[in-house]
Amino acid sequence: MRDAIAEGRFGRLKMLRARFSGFKRPRHDTGVTFADSIHFIDLFNFLLGAPPRRVHAVLRDFFGRGLDDESLIVLEYDQGKSSPILATVEAGYHAPGKLREVTIVGTDSSAVCDYNVAQYKIKKFENRHVADGDTIKAEEGAVHQLEFPPEEPLRAELAAFIDSIEKRMPSPVDRWAGFHAVRVVEAALESAQTGTWIDVSESSCDFLSSGSESPASPLPRERVG
Secondary structure, eight states, X not given: OHHHHHTTTTOSEEEEEEEEEESOOOOSSSOHIIIIIHHHHHHHHHHHTSOOSEEEEEEEOTTOSSSOSEEEEEEEEOBTBXXXXXXXXXXXXXXXXXXXXXXXXXXXXXXXXXXXXXSOOEEEEXXXXXXXXXXXXXXXXXXXXXXXXXXXXXXXXXHHHHHHHHTXXXXXXXXXXXXXXXXXXXXHHHHHHHOSOEEOSGGGGHHHHTTOSSOSXXXXXXXXX
């Protein structure tokens, strides 16, 4: 999917959507944004090759524990001169079922990746909207299913980490990937507290190049009222 985006096979990207939710026991040490949403934030950064420019979030604490258990995050990613890419990440412990899904929508085609299914995790749809005078037609095209060898993600992650140590080679995922994912989550927590968009663009990261160890303003607390 990342290669398809880079090669322009989706056309101009419109939006990305991720859902990581289902009825399950909540973690006791952190909210659902840090526990689950962060995985798809990191994935979006990987797919698009850069972190978002700003973040908006609505979090809820239905259990009254001081930790978020439902999370809806909206991200905006730059796309050159075109309109920004709209990305949403939904996570929570309350809705029935188990959702682990990513959707990519472009002007030329779209794709859905369902992590729950054993086969054909990715389906690509040759769907597009076409202007016809004063109306817009929705043209549905062919559906392509993609198959991949089964692999347990955590095992692959640990194997890659061990391999980088044994061979004294850089890890496939560097520290900046972790930094940007955590920074977006912290911005989401701040947005939920203030009700505003939080800028996480490169221009707001000037403190890194200045050698400072932390941003000028304190980071938001994990707990949500």
